[in-house]
Amino acid sequence: MVVENLQDDVKTVVDRWKGKEGNLIMVLHDIQDRYGYVPRAAALEVSRQSGMPLARIYEVLTFYNYFKLKAPGKFNVAVCLGTACYLKGAPALIEEIRDILHVNEGETTKDGLFHLQIVRCLGCCGLAPVITVDQKVYSAVKKSDVMGIIAEHSKTI
Amino acid sequence: MKQILMQDTSGTLKKELRDLYVSFNSHLRDNGLADKAQVVLVSDIGVHNKGMVVKVLPEGFIYINVQSTHIADIVAKTVVNGAKVDALAYERPNKQMRIVLRHCGILDPESIEDYIAHDGYQGLANALAMGPEKVIEEMKKSGLRGRGGAGFPTWLKWNLTRAVKGEAKYIICNGDEGDPGAYMDRSVLEGDPHAVIEGMVIGGFAVGARNGIFYIRAEYPLAVARIQKAIDVCYAKGLLGKDIFGSGFDFDVEIRLGAGAFVCGEETALIASVEGLRGYPRPRPPFPSVKGLWDKPTVINNVETLANVSYILFKGGEAFGKIGIEGSTGTKVFALTGKVKNSGLVEVPMGTTLREIVFDIGGGVFENRAIKAIQTGGPSGGMIPQEFFDTPVGYESLQKLGSIMGSGGMIVMDENDCMVDISKFYLGFCVDESCGKCAPCRIGGVQMLEILKKITQGKGELDDLEKLSEIAEAMQRASLCGLGQTAANPVLSTMKYFGMEYEKHVINKKCPAGKCASLVQYSINKERCTGCGLCARNCPVNAISGDRQTKYTIDMAKCIGCGNCYEVCKFGAVLRQ
Structure with a gap:
């Protein structure tokens, strides 16, 4: 991937956390906030600028679920699989999304539009089952609603 | 000035809610009442599945299924005259008691003035005046035990760290709420950030720590933003930093984000994560209270615990100790979810029975189906069957039933829920989240999960049940940390109370609840x-x-x-x- 101001971007982040012990996770959070994921080029740049071995960076990146190593789709479809959502039918919603988009968990559609993510509890169990598409929350979703939710977003392209 | 609270649980301000919000404001303005009432969006009033919910303060009237056509009525009757609009009113069964959630939905979480006007930072002022020993003494009187799950007495934890000599000590607030189906900590961090910060400063003062760290899930951006805002304003007002309240006590606070690892709720794994490493737990002892962050003595308290601390130091330990039951004092917040009519957060005095929580407060089971079990403690907890619903909630009483208090998830299961399937769900979660450091958890979990999969597919054999208990015992005894030690609890408790269901799956190849597709x-x-x-x-x-x-x-x-x-x-x- 080509990112224009990669060096400067990374420098801002690294400088911000300079001198703080144990800052690696926070640096990676800042990078992901900026790009939506942690590109390999950025990880290399962090390594170069901070002197931290690349292996140390990937050791952390691969341990935590929150960090993404691949570019996410234009829309992130997150299905909650917390206990309340599970009981109220989230597995059927996941199935439906798979059928419609032809992707598995953690994959992005070929056109790069939708990324299917399964999350453990969004912390709004009163609304179960819940799907979010980026920042938009859909509550008490039924299997028959899924097509409409996806369509709502494909239409905006 | 009156306040009109509007519930926006998802925090996204859906269109109809936005319209209502705008209409309320314009109605107030058009009638010259803009300085008489203020419309505030809050994340949780505690009433769900009842349309748009509005609460008017100080009267405390809750209105449900509110439409824009009701605005004139609410404003004319309640805002102007303080009278109730009976047609919209919602009567909440009053078995609850709010200590932890005392300010949630009542004050503006982004206003320190509002918090101070509600007796905020009084507890800290008291603590600084009485000195560290007295603070710990007060905590001892309160009987407060850790609300993160294990229930270790807070005063004892503090005392252990206080007793260690040395300059640098830390206090960490564990806001890595990872239990699926629980969101107490999120609500407190979002709804009353200053109460948690106040509790942390008091804790830091008591143990002699100069630095505090909030470890919060990155998945809770609003909680992070509110805590950060609260920290910034505290520095500006001299409530953090050097010489707090002129007492000579210095205290600094910063935020570190989690990154989606359930195991980081475990103390030693959390510390590793704050240090910027993989969240691997390590053997204890040495305990973090002696050797924790950067090998320095460290206290780790849960969000709910700290919100209690600021209350205790304000009201006094003795008063707090009178609430609840022997051995388990105070209140507990539960995230009541699953197949229950009114799902949401509830806060009850310890000793309230499960039946009261689910039926009197929760309104019973969704669609009036038959209840099967209540699950507490999330993936580390257990399923409690009907015959024990009159058990008063407390640390020991739940443990005796093979479950735990845990952080506060309470999930209602009905007749359509298969106990084998749900055990498989919980175990699957722990297998997913196992860090892989120790063999009992890494291998045992996977093996148990394979057996459960076999059983739900109708390929179970009789000795599978025996194998399950054997592996479960090995995991309990030999795992390195709490995750592995408790991962088998859901399986064990369902095998104990719903053994028949397992047998039907294995022997008759039938799923009584009709959930396991291959057996139906x-x-x-x-x-x-x-x-x-x-x-x-x-x-x-x-x-x-x-x-x-x-x-x-x-x-x-x-x-x-x-x-x-x-x-x-x-x-x-x-x-x-």
């Missing part, structure tokens, strides 16, 4: 079938055929057991066995 057979009763064809249209594999005259039949060779036909049939003609 669907058929159509021709007498009841009207030939409408709805089932056939909803069958994803075209296994159903027929017409109005001959009625419909299911081709078992094609059926995948999804249950669509069973759900859509309006005449009860599809049978499930």
